[in-house]
């Protein structure tokens with residue numbers, strides 16, 4: 001009987017010409033026992049092609065190749081490839097999740113969907129009010145989905161929801177039906193908070209702290225611009241901005257100042273710059289103030305707070321710094337905002353903010369229902385507190401790094417966080433944390449510090465996952 005089953009199994013695999021499968025790998029030169037470059041396994045040929053097609057970027061004198069797999073020109077969702085190398089030591093780490101054997105019929109369907117994309121969007125506009133009323137479609141692309149047993153092709157349409165409080169992705173099939181909606185609301189309501197030494201009113205934003213203004217009198221620099229839904233951007237001929245704190249216009253100045261400080265901090269402490277300009281948009285919701293606070297594609301959007309759950313959001317240094325930090329976490333890691341990647345993204349935006357502000361209680365100024373929204377100085381343990389929830393799990397990660405900060409000091413801990421994010425890459429899973437942290441510890445810290453990191457991994461429950 002056993003033989004018959006085996007025969008049937010082998011026979012069915014043999015008969016299947018589209019042997020669809022996916023594989024995930026992670027390797028680092030600094031992992032225990034990984035002395036030699038282990039190679040790329042069975043996807044070597046595909047990776048060679050990805051490397052040719054992909055633009056390299058420099059982070060911290062390392063060359064990072066980071067990309068998503070494409071098949072027949074279509075991005076495959078859920079896949080990634082990353083390789084980090086340096087001139088001195090060659091390949092330092094790589095990680096990937098790639099697929100093979102997407103059936104021809106799916107590729108064919110992807111081409112058809114691409115040809116019909118305009119018509120399909122029209123159909124959906126007719127059936128979905130939200131798309132009809134949406135101010136602007138940000139992106140239209142055909143994607144392949146391959147994280148399930150049967151790969152599929154979708155028209156993926158991304159847009160900012162009409163209330164400007166969330167990003168929505170529609171996955172549309174060849175018949176013009178929306179089969180799935182993904183949306184993330186990057187609200188401070190679920191979010192983060194950070195701290196400045198004194199409250200915004202006390203700190204009385206002084207004009208000398210606005211660095212590198214473009215000089216035409218507008219509140220803007222090469223790295224940063226600010227605008228409001230209801231107010232013009234402040235202008236001052238002599239570049240001295242004094243605005244009464246009772247004015248809404250003051251929100252632009254205050255939020256500009258906080259983000260400017262964060263940009264300088266990343267440059268000075270971690271030698272990281274974005275390479276593009278951030279834009280802040282405040283007063284989301286206009287005359288109906290909202291609790292919006294999120295980052296997307298270089299844009300920080302902030303409501304004023306509804307006065308019930310949040311107040312004066314653009315004046316909370318922890319919230320504003322958190323949103324700015326997202327840009328840097330994205331730059332360093334390539335991590336997205338959903339699922340486990342989202343937990344990392346929140347955790348490190350919190351961690352950098354706390355390190356910069358010297359406070360761990362996020363939302364301490366704006367959040368009205370408690371002294372703060374969340375605190376990254378906590379006793380949560382990976383072994384018992386991971387729940388598969390974005391903001392909950394982020395606290396396990398951020399508190400682990402905060403513990404490292406307490407024991408190693410700000411400089412070493414933030415450098416370690418930076419190296420961690422680079423090596424982790426876009427497809428990082430929460431369970432990868434101990435391995436990646438051990439690897440970057442060996443690469444970054446003197447050997448007398450290694451046991452400190454190990455003890456934190458123990459203490460925070462990562463060694464008994």
Ligand SMILES: [Zn+2]
Pocket residue numbers: 186191192322323326345346349
């Ligand atoms: Zn966030």
